[in-house]
Amino acid sequence: MNEQQTQHNQNTILIVDDVTDNVDLLRSLLTRQGFSTQSAPNGAIALELAESTLPELVLLDICMPQMDGYQVCEKLKANPATRDIPIIFISALDELPDKIKAFKLGGVDYITKPFHSMEVVARIELHLSLRRLQQQLEQQNERLRAEVRDRRAAETALQLANQELQRLAHLDGLTQVANRRGFDNCLAHEWRRLSREQQPLALVLCDVDCFKRFNDTYGHQAGDQCLRQIAGAIGLATKRPGDLVARYGGEEFAVILPNTPTQGALKVADDIQLAIADLKIAHQGSLVSQFVTMSLGVAVITPLLDVSSIHLVTAADRALYRAKAEGRDRVVLEESIFKGSLPFRHESIVLGQVREPGNE
Structure with missing residues (x-):
């Protein structure tokens, strides 16, 4: 009326x-x-x-x-x-x-x-x-229609609010990439999915070289800005919608690459290194370079339902440890495959210039 x-x-x-x-x-x-x-x-x-x-x-x-x-x-x-x-x-x-x-x-x-x-x-x-x-x-x-409209508007607002809360719950406040919870959820989901499809799953762990020295030299605010720039650069290097960039902890980042074989994962890792180099963030306290650099560990596994995704994380972490130990500013690949239900190391490849390891 x-x-x-x-x-x-x-x-x-x-x-x-x-x-x-x-x-x-x-x-x-x-x-x-x-x-x-x-x-x-x-x-x-x-x-x-x-x-x-x-x-x-x-x-x-x-x-x-x-x-x-x-x-x-x-x-x-x-x-x-x-x-x-x-x-x-x-x-x-x-x-x-x-x-x-x-x-x-x-x-x-x-x-x-x-x-x-x-x-x-x-x-x-x-x-x-x-x-x-x-x-x-x-x-x-008309009153009923108004009540229905109000209820629908309230339900829509609540749904949007819940979606935003879910997004914020999985987002790192500093770098605006996924946080550790978002990383864990994504890894579990992709592990189950690719176990069924029997397709490869790649993980890249990235660590900023000598970051403690960076903070000591430039201060924590500059360190925060550095991490934000690095997160953006990693995001630009991972171009597919299904890829996930996460802040894994401190100055460490993780990139989940579903349906990605070894060569594809190495290409992404190389692109990340190039993107970080293009930032040209000065780092006078670095033991590696005059600019900020990263060490990267790469692992590629075809998941199995009866095996935990921790094996992929362990393999990538092991590769990252070697990259740091062998001089930093490099990519190390540890491609793991399964024999039966247990993973074993298939091969290790070190990419990048070989430098003497420092004290950090």
Whole structure:
């Protein structure tokens, strides 16, 4: 129900008839019954009054000059402001086609002249009661629709809030990549999935070389900014939507690469090294370079359901340890495969320049 429909003049009836005696008779009758009345001698005035005053009901004659009652009814029903006003035709026409036409155009009732006073009052009261019941029902329906909209909006807001909480729960606040919880969940999911598909799963563990010295030299705020830049660079180097970059702890990052064989994992690790080098973050305290560098350990395994994903993490960690021990700023691959249900070391490959290991 629109706003205009709530503004109907209570107990006001619009009488539309070009015969003054008919209008006077109806006005006298309705006034005695407690109704307020308005009258219009032709269709044009009737349309103006109906739209401006919004009567509760219209008594409409059919035979009028220029615009007959049928045309007036059509125009009232075509106007959104007046289309719901009940219209009772009151006419001397008594043929069935006239009545059928009146109802087809939207009339709610048809009274023939000469009319009985009490019949007119009874029919008016009936249709006013029906109209008020209809308005109450529309108001209730609107309230229900509003409640449903509010409930849906609340449910949507709650769902979005929960999604945001889930995202934040798996996000590292400093670097805006996945945190350790996000890493663990992703690794468990991909391990199960690739166990079923029997496809390779690669893991790259990355550690910033001599990061304690960086903090000691430049301060912890600079260290935080360095980690944010490194996280962004690693993200640029991992281009597939299914890859996950996570802050594994401190200055250590992890990259999960689903459906990635050995050569693909090495290519990503190489791209990460190049991306870090392109940052050219000064590191005067480094034992390796004048800029920030990273050591990377890579492991590739085809998962099995009856074997824990810890074997992949252990293999990558072992490769990272060797990269640090053998001089830092390099990629070490430890590709592990399964023999039966137990993993064993398949091969170790060291990439990058060989440098003397430092004290950290």
